[in-house]
Amino acid sequence: MGPRTAQDPAAEFHEFFELHYAELARLAHLLTGEADAADDLAADALLALWHRWDRVRAADHPAAYARGVVANLARSRIRSAVRERRRIALFWSQRGEHTDEPDVPAVVDVQGALRRLPFRKRACVVLRHAFDLSERDTALTLGISVGTVKSQTSRAMAQLEQMLGSRAASHLVGGREQWTS
Template identity: 70%
Template sequence: MVPDDASAEFHDFFERHHAELARLAYLLTGDPDTAEDLAADALVELWHRWDRVRGADHPVAYARGADHPVAYARGVVANKARSRIRSAVRERRRLSPFRLHRSERVDDPDVAAAVDVRTALARLSFGKRACVVLRHALDLSERETALALGVSVGTVKSQTSKGMAELRRMLGTRAAGELVGRGQ
């Protein structure tokens, strides 16, 4: 059982960060119901570990200036989203022989203008999508993104760069620039 002061602290954490975690999950999965489920599951997992996550058991993270419980929660959401996506892909592959195949050909020659951001993000690999979302949609630093995903800063830099390059190809340079708020 978590002591009352820790319970109040977790409640405050939940109130401040639930919406951000649900938004992250939505941007990673593209489904609002799944996003709510993932955010809730991540917060339940965080609650079960709250005594360890909130305390001095993580001096390295605090020494680096990280808001460790938030970084931990983002990492849990990202991992749960990755697992959910992998399960969905396995299920689609398993059922694909039983589906009718439709042509997804687009008659409009201006395909880049017709593709919306969610669809473009969904086409990125999970690692690229997670880096782009954390860096640009949630405005995290490279270090915070690396901590949330459990990867190196170099991986964040390369995955973000590759992801943005793919988005530029799909959406056009101007639209991708507006996505990150830089109007490139």
């Protein structure tokens, strides 16, 4: 960043942002393997730095500090993704235990289609249809409004219908016992 001056902290942070944002996003991409998450992680890291800017700007190596924040955020994201994959695997393995002859291609198709949904839509569909939660309980679980649950579930089901066909999607809604048995 160069020698420290008595520059306005906001202007100094803006300069730091301009110099390091692309590098931090690239680091996040390389750490997580997720191009679409890289910008979010870099932005989250820079927001955290802004909240501690007095401490960061006094550090010997502010850019190294910023890279450390990105690494920690990436690690948290990876751990969350691993936990989510384990929960999904457990859910599907339990589902399979109760099926006489599982339609493996259909299960794989549904899993793949669910993974392609954005998290909130996926969560709404799974909570509403796999766990048979009410709209209210789903809203409480996710910390969103009932209206958002309704709209996200509806949109998600429309996307699943496009990906899987209307028969398979309606089978998901109508066949809750397959999700939970």
